[in-house]
Amino acid sequence: MATETHDAVAGTCVDAGGSALGMPQLCADWMPNQIFWLVITLIAIYLLMSRIALPRIGAVLAERSGTITNDIAAAEDLKNKAAEAEAAYDQALLDARSEAQKIVAAAKAEIQAELDVELQKADAQIAAKTAESEAAIAEIRAGAIKSVTDVAKDTAKELVAAMGGTADAKTITAAVTARMKG
């Protein structure tokens, strides 16, 4: 083989001009070279892959999927917690509302009771005042009637005297009283 390919560039596969004779793929002289370097390259790639690259990338991918799984679990956890908190909040709101309603009702009842008592007291007071006033009015009226009678008697006496008659006080009084009644 060596002797054949030795004479310059031209050999069994290449013509004198440096062009291929037939298919270079089928040139048996070149095959051992390709096969040798292919095997070297494949072994190198295999060692590079199996020793360094693949374990490294595998570890990174595993770590990433682990991280993602953890994160998703944590997110799920937080979501549950949030839901719980929301439920608790709703419950608290509900409790507070019913409590407030209770308090409002109690306050209303209390106020109502106080109001009733006050109203009763006020009514009683008003009734007492009314009775007092009525008594006063009655007294005033009685006073007024008496005054009117007195004034009438005096006026009658004076009129009788002015007309020149002497009037007996008793008769005049009786007459005025009778008129007043009439």
Next chain:
Amino acid sequence: MATEEHSEGGLVFHPLDQFIVKPLFGDGPVHWYTPTNVTLWMAIALLAIAAVFVLGSRGRAVVPTRLQSIGELIYGFIYKMVEDVTGKDGVKYFPYIMTLFLFILFSNYLALIPMSYSPTSMIAVTAVLGFGVFIAVTILGFVKNGPAFLGLFWMSDAPAILRPIIAIIEVISYFVRPVSHSIRLAGNIMAGHAVLKVFAGFAALTLVSPLAIFGIVAIYGLEILVCGIQAYVFTILTCVYLKDALHPAH
């Protein structure tokens, strides 16, 4: 052939010259140990893989950097493929399948750089890959299952008369696997690059050069697809063969 076209003038086609193996240093013969352009581009693929997977994952960041997420994406893609196709017990062969996938993927895409060399277009390279998978899977099948591995060829749920015929077909198809496995990859890559070169040759003719350049762009786009798909196909077929070795029963 080549000299004929030379005499015609500008139009020279050497679509296969790009696959010539040359020594990197000097013009000597190509021994099996000579560093050649094949070596160079395999080394570049190796460095690119190291850059993405070793430098990229250096930070071991839980929130990945751009480079690290590329590595993680490829890792996840291949890992899922191995797990889905071969099952849980196939996962321990994941580094081997990852090695194959990365080598093919990076070689394919690096070969799309103009003036580069495409190791995966060489039959010798893909044959080593294909037959390597074939031999490894066959040995693994016998080691794991013993003679029961031959049940792969015996369809027990087929009608009794058909079984021997099916068995013959299955055996033939089993032995054709590595051939198709390797020629599919090399053929696709080689054809794509040769077609690119042919279009590039036409681009020298003023009349058709716009069309030729459009053709280069179109084929280049197609090749971007083919490079990924061929790496994927090679890998998933490897997984399927591995599954057959681990679970030979149909």
